Amino acid sequence: MLTWEDDVEVHALRKRGWTISAIARHTGRDRKTIRAYLNNERTPGVRTRTEPDPFEPFVDYITCRLREDPHLWARTLCDELEDLGYRMSYQTLTRQIRDRELRPVCEHCATATDRANAVIEHPPGEETQWDWVDLPNPPASWGWGSMAHLLVGSLAHSGRWRGVLAPAMTQPHLVDGLDRICRGLGGLTRSWRFDRMATVCHPDSGRMTASFAGVAKHYGVTVTICPARAGNRKGVVEKANHTAAQRWWRTLPDDVTVEQAQARLDEFCRVRSDTRPRRTADGRTTVGALAAAEALSPPTVPYPAILTESRVVSRQALVSYRGNRYSVPPELASAQVTVTRVLGAEVIDIVTGSQITIARHRLAPDGAGVMVRDHGHVHALEQVAMAAAGTGGRPHRRKERIPPGPEAVEAAHALRRRTTEAAASSFDGSDSVSATSASTVIDLSTYERAARGRNTLA
Known part of the structure; x- marks a missing residue:
């Protein structure tokens, strides 16, 4: 590696007409090194790496993420890279992004205004x-x-x-x-x-x-x-x-x-x-x-505020609330209800649109994924489901053969009789043109005689 002083001397000797070999003997450097610096293939003060660059495998991912989101924090990007095997420091990441110029410039965003800010003291626990x-x-x-x-x-x-x-x-x-x-x-x-x-x-x-x-x-x-x-x-x-x-x-x-x-x-x-x-x-x-180390006071019981949230009952007569499901009577399936909870209480109430409380359950821990069901709701839902299953019959298959039934056959016979009667009544009318037209359509012998006549004339 040449310093900036050595690089200036090498270029000066070259302009005086010295050969690369002579410059190499004079400076004690290899000819390939002198040639690389004269051709500006190497930068003074920057040593060529002899081992693979550990940052190189992450360049493509960083480039894509910063192209998608130019304002993505380097700290957020470091969080993602750590999950992908990045083991270098956050400072290395910011330096590489800066040196390699990986972050594009967002021309659509205005810069923040500069203004003076006061320093406010914040004692511990205050x-x-x-x-x-x-x-x-x-x-x-x-x-x-x-x-x-x-x-x-x-x-x-x-x-x-x-x-x-x-x-x-x-x-x-x-x-x-x-x-x-x-x-x-x-x-x-x-x-x-x-x-x-x-x-x-x-x-x-x-x-x-x-x-x-x-x-x-x-x-x-x-x-x-x-x-x-x-x-x-x-x-x-x-x-x-x-x-x-x-x-x-x-x-x-x-x-x-x-x-x-x-x-x-x-x-x-x-x-x-x-x-x-x-x-x-x-x-x-x-x-x-x-x-x-801050001196904080232990919190008391929660303030008894009333928290209400609207929910839609599922087809299984269940109401979802904070990662758990609570039962209601089956008559409210697919209806909209309101979950009412007093902060600090261990129960929740489920209220209809007419402000009638139809269920009260013990509150389960948030996100537990449990199903809290009342035995009366379970029995009523089973009765409704079984009754519906008995009357509805089995569902049809897509490729099932279903021929016309007796009622459809009878309706078809009635339709044919109506068509035949209408055709017969057309022959009894006084309109000769209509009669001739009907005869022409029904009796094909007319076409046969006409064709025989053409053959005789020919």
Whole structure:
């Protein structure tokens, strides 16, 4: 390998008329090396690799992924590559993407504006920041339409965050998410920070609503509302929102259920997010270790908000709810009902459209995949199914022979008699033209005599 000084000397001697052999003897280098540098086949200061490049097998996959999604995070790409056998560091990946210029330029996106941001101190155990994230195009099997919602809560001091999926951003779904996330974070901080969401405060004034004041008093926390147009005051949760959208939601498969997606999010937070390195005055640590040292209060029982969700009963008279199925009377098969649950209670109620509670079941753990059935519902469903099977008969096969039955044969005879009577009545009419036409059509001897006459004339 030649340095830049050696490369300049080699090119200068060549311009003076020296041969490659003379330059090689003068510099003590091999002639092939001198020729390669003179032909610009090698770069000064860059050593040629003698062993295979370990990064080369991943170049095609990285190129395809970045061509499909120019804004894909390198950290997200590293997550995918690690599952494909990538064992090098994240810094190596970013350096190779930069040096090889693998990321294309997206001309459709505008650059972010530059502005100064203040530094806000966040003591341990002081504040939890909350925000909703709109997640477009959820799997069609969820039945949530074109948008899913993720409530994200993040500890402002350590940066640990958790999220809960919800079909809507109503206040009961908010309270349910607050309780579940606080238990996932390990406890309650002294303050909760929100932006001006309508389920917490009046957006115009920023004053807390009476309904949410009861929630805050139940958990014993103070509520801080961000000033208007000051979203950077909860930048910790905003960064968690970005991470959830780019590293988890962006690569979520289509064939997962809501419960499986929630489990994948919890696993991502434990494996990827909580292991992020942090530098403190006492040395290097991780987000998980820093969060474990925060003084958090243990959560109380959940606030008794009433959570309602609409469901369609299956043909087996079962209602799906959070990864489990609950029975209803068979008369409600294929009907729309409402699942009502009081947070903290161990039972759920299934209510009809006329607000009549027709079933109450003990709540099973989310995503357990169990079937909770009442014995009365089971017996009634079996009776209805057996009665329907006895009256319906066996289904027809596609290639089965089914000749006309007695009724069809009788109808055919009646149709033939009607046709014959109509033809006979046409001969009895006074219209000579019609009679001649009918005779011409029915009696073929006329055609025979005409043909015989033509042969005689010929």
